[in-house]
Amino acid sequence: MLPIIVVDDHRLFRIGIRVGLSIDHADIQIVGEAGCGEELFSLMASTHAEVILLDINLPDIGGVAIAHQLRRDYPAVKILAVSAENSSEIIQAMLEAGIDGFVSKEAGDMDELAHAIRTVACGLEYFGRDIASIIFGVYVMKKKSTMITNEFTDREHDIIIACRDGLMGKEIAERLGVSINTINTHKKRIFQKLGINTTIEMVQYALKKGIVKIDN
Numbered sequence: 001m002l003p004i005i006v007v008d009d010h011r012l013f014r015i016g017i018r019v020g021l022s023i024d025h026a027d028i029q030i031v032g033e034a035g036c037g038e039e040l041f042s043l044m045a046s047t048h049a050e051v052i053l054l055d056i057n058l059p060d061i062g063g064v065a066i067a068h069q070l071r072r073d074y075p076a077v078k079i080l081a082v083s084a085e086n087s088s089e090i091i092q093a094m095l096e097a098g099i100d101g102f103v104s105k106e107a108g109d110m111d112e113l114a115h116a117i118r119t120v121a122c123g124l125e126y127f128g129r130d131i132a133s134i135i136f137g138v139y140v141m142k143k144k145s146t147m148i149t150n151e152f153t154d155r156e157h158d159i160i161i162a163c164r165d166g167l168m169g170k171e172i173a174e175r176l177g178v179s180i181n182t183i184n185t186h187k188k189r190i191f192q193k194l195g196i197n198t199t200i201e202m203v204q205y206a207l208k209k210g211i212v213k214i215d216n
Helices: 012-024 037-044 063-074 087-098 110-121 129-151 154-164 169-176 179-192 199-208
Strands: 002-007 028-034 049-056 078-083 099-105
Touching: 002 037, 002 110, 002 179, 012 028, 012 110, 028 037, 028 154, 037 063, 037 199, 049 063, 049 110, 049 179, 063 078, 063 087, 099 110, 154 169, 154 179, 169 179, 179 199
Parallel strands: 002 028, 002 049, 049 078, 078 099
Antiparallel strands: none
């Protein structure tokens, strides 16, 4: 038997999971149910489970915080998020918390859920097709951001900081000890890398991405 705990604040959902698994997936046994984080950790103190089915939106402790605590206190347990909340921000936060899988309530069915439970119990990761596409999108955006950040030379970084400080071309040249033509050439290269046309756009982008801060 594969023991699991279902954590969801909707009792009807928990009943649906219990009934659905018992019909065609009798190898999976629900050994406990919890409607909030406090109930879950009370159960964990006395009940052995290999997989936790974890909703994200709970009335006391959020799913991200619960996942972090489970990873710290019960590192061997597998965490399978089962939620209708599937924004890229939430999924990224849950991944960083160390979950083993994610199934969307909107897209998944009972057979997929059972497959996901067995998969993470074996030590593998499982993400539904819709979740996997979101994860890929997050990965691509992070990679693009990292590539852009790493492409700046030290001189270009100095120029961005000078522009953030409100200096004009001649003032930047004096600060850095180079000609104004050199400054203009560097700025042109920065604009090309970012696909922008103005100094204001450059500074706004650099601040938003953390390339420079308000006061370095």
